[in-house]
Amino acid sequence: MTLEVENLTFSYEKNLRDVLCDVSFSAKDGDLLAVLGPNGVGKSTMFRCILGFLRNYTGSVFLEGADIKTLDHKQIAKKIAYIPQSTFPVFNFTVLDVVLMGLTNQISILSEPKQQHVDEAYEAMKSLGIAHLKNAGYGEISGGERQLALIARALVQKAKILIMDEPTANLDYGNQWRVMRRIVNLANDGYIVILSTHNPDHAFLYANRVLMIQGGKVIADGPPEDVMTPDLIRDVYGVSVCIEDYENVNRTHKICIPRDE
Numbered sequence: 001m002t003l004e005v006e007n008l009t010f011s012y013e014k015n016l017r018d019v020l021c022d023v024s025f026s027a028k029d030g031d032l033l034a035v036l037g038p039n040g041v042g043k044s045t046m047f048r049c050i051l052g053f054l055r056n057y058t059g060s061v062f063l064e065g066a067d068i069k070t071l072d073h074k075q076i077a078k079k080i081a082y083i084p085q086s087t088f089p090v091f092n093f094t095v096l097d098v099v100l101m102g103l104t105n106q107i108s109i110l111s112e113p114k115q116q117h118v119d120e121a122y123e124a125m126k127s128l129g130i131a132h133l134k135n136a137g138y139g140e141i142s143g144g145e146r147q148l149a150l151i152a153r154a155l156v157q158k159a160k161i162l163i164m165d166e167p168t169a170n171l172d173y174g175n176q177w178r179v180m181r182r183i184v185n186l187a188n189d190g191y192i193v194i195l196s197t198h199n200p201d202h203a204f205l206y207a208n209r210v211l212m213i214q215g216g217k218v219i220a221d222g223p224p225e226d227v228m229t230p231d232l233i234r235d236v237y238g239v240s241v242c243i244e245d246y247e248n249v250n251r252t253h254k255i256c257i258p259r260d261e
């Protein structure tokens with residue numbers, strides 16, 4: 001699987017400033033790409049373009065060589081699963097219903113799901129520690145639990161590319177580690193994972209590549225240790241950091257995963 005983004009340029013309204021400007025990058029099997037950048041620089045907008053939600057951009061997005069604009073949402077959903085930043089519920093489905101939506105390429109949400117699909121959804125929920133919530137209303141669980149439900153929904157979709165918009169933003173410390181470990185395992189299994197995060201530790205420790213975005217432009221793309229220098233972080237975020245703590249970390253995927261309790 002390959003994803004190629006070429007010279008992506010987008011503005012929400014004609015004659016307004018470009019939110020994305022000439023963004024180019026590519027990702028291949030096994031990449032865990034962390035997209036970093038301050039609030040409002042265009043990370044979610046870039047994801048929406050890649051996913052085909054926004055189409056009036058210039059430039060191109062190629063999914064396995066096919067221009068994404070030629071694919072409909074179902075075709076895209078077979079290859080890309082998306083975890084949105086907002087977990088706000090629109091309808092009060094049960095948690096199980098929401099997770100089953102990840103299988104809508106295989107089942108109709110209007111018919112009764114097969115036991116096999118329910119089992120699959122249940123296993124995904126169990127692996128994320130939310131199986132006990134299966135009959136709870138999606139609108140009646142916490143923000144972190146909703147985020148885990150959306151991750152479970154993406155997992156059952158079995159798409160080889162996962163685009164995750166701040167997937168750990170609502171999670172407690174333990175769940176952050178568990179979800180990051182799961183993400184790393186997926187990348188080790190050959191999935192392409194592209195995630196935005198405001199947690200530089202996650203990017204530094206787990207990603208094999210970091211894309212730094214500022215003002216809608218990619219200002220750096222490379223291994224974390226090359227991109228996340230104190231100078232660049234000061235330029236982008238206006239804060240001084242010390243990265244010495246990471247110096248002795250063997251930043252390979254497997255070693256940085258905390259051991260199971």
Ligand SMILES: Nc1ncnc2c1ncn2[C@@H]1O[C@H](COP(=O)(O)OP(=O)(O)OP(=O)(O)O)[C@@H](O)[C@H]1O
Binds near residue numbers: 043
């Ligand atoms: N629907 C919209 N209509 C007009 N402008 C929008 C819309 N959505 C986002 N924007 C603007 O586009 C810019 C980029 O927003 P985007 O959500 O992509 O940023 P982001 O990097 O994901 O930010 P954050 O880290 O805060 O989530 C911002 O200036 C935002 O105000």
